[in-house]
Amino acid sequence: MQTLLSTGICDIIVTILYLNRITVQKDKIHMETRVALIGIIIEEKTLVSQLNEIISEYSDYVIGRMGIPYPKKNISVISLAVDAPSDIISAISGKIGRLEGISVKTVYSKSNV
DSSP, rough: OOHHHHHHHHHHHHEEEEEEHHEEEETTEOOOOOEEEEEEEEEEEGGGHHHHHHHTTTTTGEEEEEEEEEETEEEEEEEEEEEEEHHHHHHHHHHHTTTEEEEEEEOOOOOOO
8 A cells, every 4th residue: 555655646746747847867856947038118117126026036047137228218128038947937927017017028939948
């Protein structure tokens, strides 16, 4: 009975790892990631601190960030390059997109890294 239970749990764990594209190599866990560019347009300057909090929350995944103020239109544009699992990229974009006065679009690399 113990062996059957152990085997069942192992099958569940392997399935979870497979579905989340997680591999284990030499005692290290590796999750497949994608490179993405998150384009952000800020029309409401009062939300910048909230935006920065979200970006800081995911700072481990950020490759680089470039901000461009555009005073002529009273907006700012931010390009955020990330390397993360697809669900993390979606979470970042989703949280940013829920901020009223900020627009966001994400472009993904074609292949997983």
